Structure formats: structure tokens, C-alpha cells
Amino acid sequence: MNAETSTQNPFPTSAESSGTNGSAALNGDATRVRKIAQTLHEAVDTLEQKIGSSSERVMGMQEEYGNMARDQVRANPLAALGVAFAAGFIIARILR
Known part of the structure; x- marks a missing residue:
């Protein structure tokens, strides 16, 4: 082995650290x-709270528009x- 490689370990373990400097x-x-x-x-918790409130808002909008459509x-x-027949006809023409 090369002498430089054996003395300079880029990934020292706690057993290899000597004295208080390595431990510190x-x-x-x-x-x-x-x-x-x-x-x-903390960042993940904040993001989770924001997404949670946004998803609740989207679900409320979906329910509101669903009720309006009904x-x-x-x-x-x-x-x-x-309208349903016309939409189906147009989609069928596009997909041919």
C-alpha cells in the first residue's frame, strides 16, 4: 500500500480518531x-400543513362545483x- 493512502483516511471512524481533537x-x-x-x-411539517389546507380547499371547491353541475x-x-352527446362525438372524431 502507498504510505500516503494509509495515513490519510478521508473517512475516519471513531476508533481512528486520536485524542480529544478527533472526538470534538x-x-x-x-x-x-x-x-x-x-x-x-420543521420545513416538512410546514409544507405538510400548507398542502393539507390547500387540499381541503380544493376538495371544497370540487364538492361545490359538483353540486352546481348536479x-x-x-x-x-x-x-x-x-352536451354529453356532443362532447362524446367530438372526442370520438379526434381519437380516430
């Missing part, structure tokens, strides 16, 4: 990793049937 460096890294993990966890079909069943 590893503790500092662990603290930094914990802080980053905490920050990311009311229109009940009020004008022949017009709804004609």
Missing part, C-alpha cells in the same frame, strides 16, 4: 447533522344529454 470534530459533526435534520423536519342537470336534463 465528530461531536461537532453530529451536532451539525442534528441541527440540519431538525431544520428539515343542479344544472336536474334543471335541464335534455340540455345535459345533448
Whole structure:
């Protein structure tokens, strides 16, 4: 093995670290990793709250428009049937 490779390990383990300097460096890294993990966890929680409120709003809009469409079909069943037939005819022509 090369002498430079054996003395310079780019990935030191706790067993390879010597003295308090190596231990302090590893503790500092662990603290930094914990802080980053905490920050990311808080960001994910915030995103989850925003998505949750947005999805509730979209579901409410979907229910509202679904009810409006249902009311229109009940009020004008022949017009709804004609629109459905026309839409089906146009889609069939496009897909040929």
C-alpha cells in the first residue's frame, strides 16, 4: 500500500480518531447533522400543513362545483344529454 493512502483516511471512524481533537470534530459533526435534520423536519411539517389546507380547499371547491353541475342537470336534463352527446362525438372524431 502507498504510505500516503494509509495515513490519510478521508473517512475516519471513531476508533481512528486520536485524542480529544478527533472526538470534538465528530461531536461537532453530529451536532451539525442534528441541527440540519431538525431544520428539515420543521420545513416538512410546514409544507405538510400548507398542502393539507390547500387540499381541503380544493376538495371544497370540487364538492361545490359538483353540486352546481348536479343542479344544472336536474334543471335541464335534455340540455345535459345533448352536451354529453356532443362532447362524446367530438372526442370520438379526434381519437380516430
